[in-house]
Amino acid sequence: MSEVKFSKEHEWITLEGEVATIGITKHATEMLGDIVFAELPEKGKNVEKDGTAGVVESTKAASDVYTPISGEVVDINQSIVDDPAKINEDPEGAAWFFKLKVKDLSELDTLMNKEEYEKFAKETSS
Amino acid sequence: MIKKTPLYNLHIQHGAKMVEFAGYQMPIQYKSGIIQEHKFTRENAGIFDVSHMGQLFITGSDQLTNDLEKIFPVNLKNLKINQSKYSFLMNEQGGIYDDLIITKLKDGYLIILNAACKKQDFEIIKKKLDDKYELNLDESLSLIALQGPKAKDVLGKVVSNITNLKFMNGGEFEYDNSNIYITRSGYTGEDGFEISIDNKKAEKFVDQLINYGAKLIGLGARDTLRLEAGLCLYGNDLDEKTSPIEANLKWAIPKSRVDSDYPGSNIIKKQIDDGVKTLRVGIKPETRVIARGNTKIFDKNDKEIGKVTSGTFGPSVECSIAMGYVENNYSPTNTKIFLEVRGKKVPANVCDLPFYKKNYVKGEKNV
Numbered sequence: 001m002s003e004v005k006f007s008k009e010h011e012w013i014t015l016e017g018e019v020a021t022i023g024i025t026k027h028a029t030e031m032l033g034d035i036v037f038a039e040l041p042e043k044g045k046n047v048e049k050d051g052t053a054g055v056v057e058s059t060k061a062a063s064d065v066y067t068p069i070s071g072e073v074v075d076i077n078q079s080i081v082d083d084p085a086k087i088n089e090d091p092e093g094a095a096w097f098f099k100l101k102v103k104d105l106s107e108l109d110t111l112m113n114k115e116e117y118e119k120f121a122k123e124t125s126s
Numbered sequence: 127m128i129k130k131t132p133l134y135n136l137h138i139q140h141g142a143k144m145v146e147f148a149g150y151q152m153p154i155q156y157k158s159g160i161i162q163e164h165k166f167t168r169e170n171a172g173i174f175d176v177s178h179m180g181q182l183f184i185t186g187s188d189q190l191t192n193d194l195e196k197i198f199p200v201n202l203k204n205l206k207i208n209q210s211k212y213s214f215l216m217n218e219q220g221g222i223y224d225d226l227i228i229t230k231l232k233d234g235y236l237i238i239l240n241a242a243c244k245k246q247d248f249e250i251i252k253k254k255l256d257d258k259y260e261l262n263l264d265e266s267l268s269l270i271a272l273q274g275p276k277a278k279d280v281l282g283k284v285v286s287n288i289t290n291l292k293f294m295n296g297g298e299f300e301y302d303n304s305n306i307y308i309t310r311s312g313y314t315g316e317d318g319f320e321i322s323i324d325n326k327k328a329e330k331f332v333d334q335l336i337n338y339g340a341k342l343i344g345l346g347a348r349d350t351l352r353l354e355a356g357l358c359l360y361g362n363d364l365d366e367k368t369s370p371i372e373a374n375l376k377w378a379i380p381k382s383r384v385d386s387d388y389p390g391s392n393i394i395k396k397q398i399d400d401g402v403k404t405l406r407v408g409i410k411p412e413t414r415v416i417a418r419g420n421t422k423i424f425d426k427n428d429k430e431i432g433k434v435t436s437g438t439f440g441p442s443v444e445c446s447i448a449m450g451y452v453e454n455n456y457s458p459t460n461t462k463i464f465l466e467v468r469g470k471k472v473p474a475n476v477c478d479l480p481f482y483k484k485n486y487v488k489g490e491k492n493v
Contacts, residue, residue, distance in 0.1 A: 034161040036439035037414050055468065057416050059160040059350055059439055
């Protein structure tokens with residue numbers, strides 16, 4: 001598996017072959033609070049980099065989930081739709097959101113590495 | 127400038143996430159989060175800093191009672207000293223300026239006002255009373271709510287003789303060599319108390335409640351608790367264009383006052399006699415989708431019939447819940463409606479309020 005990359009919208013992404021797994025970061029869940037609803041894209045749908053690909057709602061508010069790269073949705077994590085609390089428990093592991101067949105691998109180069117993201121998250125949350 | 131309550135430092139010490147609410151820095155949640163705070167209140171005892179709310183004292187005797195009845199649609203003559211009633215400050219159109227709790231005191235009345243409305247309420251009430259009485263929107267007092275099944279046990283360890291206090295009744299009690307005023311009331315659907323206490327003693331008092339097992343709870347859980355209990359939030363579910371009859375709060379206007387004079391009384395009487403066009407109802411979406419305030423409501427033929435005024439996930443009922451206003455013929459329980467969320471129509475049903483009914487736990491008889 002490749003190095004984890006991060007977007008400015010607080011998504012994480014890993015790559016295995018030509019399939020990317022995407023979720024939201026622990027930092028994002030901490031900002032959102034208790035997540036009580038998740039909506040994911042439909043399998044087979046083509047999503048565009050930085051476009052909306054889902055929704056999460058906390059007790060307080062709704063937030064869009066964006067896709068950090070373009071591609072075709074090949075799998076979704078139904079378990080987080082059925083039990084959204086899992087997202088708070090393990091956001092960067094078991095509670096991934098969806099998998100994409102990547103359209104353009106070079107789009108990954110626009111994303112941050114872990115160190116860059118942690119710095120970004122710290123700066124933007126203070 | 128944004129104000130702080132006397133408990134500000136305590137909130138920070140306990141890891142509160144602070145937000146601005148009605149001109150005050152208030153805790154939206156603490157470290158454990160809204161769902162845990164909500165459940166803790168339902169099972170134990172939650173402490174809410176509601177010091178931003180207005181505590182309006184009006185001094186006077188029988189003539190004041192008469193004059194206040196011209197302002198509030200409530201029967202104050204029959205009210206015993208230390209008894210409280212829920213009521214409204216209304217405009218001439220029957221719309222609600224604020225919803226409030228009015229308590230009769232030995233030498234006048236105490237009215238608890240919403241934070242965002244308190245200054246305007248004060249001006250309206252003062253003007254209507256023709257400056258005949260002393261009005262004091264007392265900023266030297268904090269207001270602490272202690273809510274939950276263990277509230278009486280926790281408070282009982284800090285203040286003596288509170289267990290005999292009946293719901294919607296209050297009294298003076300002794301704490302730390304001074305008098306504090308406590309009412310048995312609240313806004314969570316739980317048993318509980320609201321304690322009016324000198325700002326200087328508030329932090330010590332709350333610290334003691336914490337030592338006896340109560341926990342600080344933020345505004346986030348206060349909102350999910352009150353919504354599960356089917357209670358209105360002013361500004362969301364009630365406003366100047368909505369009457370108590372439309373808000374399904376007719377129970378708060380006693381029959382004895384229906385024919386008497388108060389602001390908007392003609393309109394209220396007409397609405398009671400002829401019915402209203404829209405009515406506040408409880409709404410349960412059939413999925414987990416949350417319908418927030420301003421979500422449009424449709425019938426099965428795509429006709430727009432109303433809108434949601436509050437919506438959230440109910441941590442105790444474990445489903446999505448909402449309240450809103452629909453055209454009157456859609457108000458019966460179990461009417462199928464549709465909520466437009468992010469462009470999709472989500473099926474939902476009109477349901478009875480409250481969503482959460484108190485289950486009396488073991489050891490306590492169902493009364």
